[in-house]
Amino acid sequence: MTTITGSAPTVAAATPPALPIQISAPTLRVRPAVLTDAANIYALIADYANRGTLLPRSLAEVCENVRDFVVVEKPEEAGAEARAEFLGCGALHLYGPHLAEVRSIAVWPASKGLGAGRLLMDGLFAEAERHSVHCICLFTRIPDFFARQGFSVANKEELPDKLLKDCLRCPKLDCCDEITMIRGPLPGFAMLDRDEPDAQKLVRITG
Numbered sequence: 238m239t240t241i242t243g244s245a246p247t248v249a250a251a252t253p254p255a256l257p258i259q260i261s262a263p264t265l266r267v268r269p270a271v272l273t274d275a276a277n278i279y280a281l282i283a284d285y286a287n288r289g290t291l292l293p294r295s296l297a298e299v300c301e302n303v304r305d306f307v308v309v310e311k312p313e314e315a316g317a318e319a320r321a322e323f324l325g326c327g328a329l330h331l332y333g334p335h336l337a338e339v340r341s342i343a344v345w346p347a348s349k350g351l352g353a354g355r356l357l358m359d360g361l362f363a364e365a366e367r368h369s370v371h372c373i374c375l376f377t378r379i380p381d382f383f384a385r386q387g388f389s390v391a392n393k394e395e396l397p398d399k400l401l402k403d404c405l406r407c408p409k410l411d412c413c414d415e416i417t418m419i420r421g422p423l424p425g426f427a428m429l430d431r432d433e434p435d436a437q438k439l440v441r442i443t444g
């Protein structure tokens with residue numbers, strides 16, 4: 238198991254077992270999600286989706302994509318019987334070797350401001366590095382948080398894979414209120430098929 242240390246002082250990474258990445262702060266830990274995290278992830282995303290902050294995801298969708306997620310938790314104290322407390326989650330969707338996207342990042346309101354969001358980002362950066370992906374994008378209404386994590390504002394037209402995968406099917410296509418941000422060099426190519434019928438709409442957006 239590779240243990241990666243975040244900027245904060247580390248604690249011994251004795252639990253949980255056999256996960257490829259684990260980053261620890263004095264009281265919090267981020268690690269790749271496993272299927273048993275799916276119910277917690279689903280409940281958190283549903284809560285923010287009900288407030289209109291995140292896109293909803295079904296439990297089936299979370300289970301199917303659980304390997305995209307990392308979770309942040311408060312580890313159980315040594316000798317205590319209580320299980321680690323789930324605080325938040327985030328996902329890294331892989332488009333290909335040129336591009337990944339941060340999605341569904343959230344921390345329960347009661348646990349905001351403790352550094353959990355930053356730990357989640359560190360976990361997602363570690364995942365991107367593990368896959369040798371150097372450009373990460375995201376779409377957000379809170380750009381200041383992500384600017385602190387090294388992201389800068391970009392044009393979504395520079396990310397045709399995102400346009401083809403999601404934007405062209407989005408009801409907010411012509412009135413998108415999210416800010417596009419990237420971290421790392423813009424990809425020089427796209428993976429998705431520009432000859433699909435939907436791709437013709439790209440002409441309208443980018444032209």
Ligand SMILES: CC(C)(COP(=O)(O)OP(=O)(O)OC[C@H]1O[C@@H](n2cnc3c(N)ncnc32)[C@H](O)[C@@H]1OP(=O)(O)O)[C@@H](O)C(=O)NCCC(=O)NCCS
Binds near residue numbers: 344377382385
């Ligand atoms: C965004 C979110 C994940 C941040 O989690 P968090 O645990 O409170 O963040 P942290 O405590 O790690 O904060 C890290 C830094 O970001 C800053 N920050 C936190 N939330 C911020 C916000 N909404 N806007 C700007 N800066 C923010 C903190 O002040 C801190 O700054 P510092 O580095 O100067 O100390 C959390 O507020 C959340 O779940 N929001 C609702 C869901 C959401 O909007 N997700 C983003 C969808 S794109």
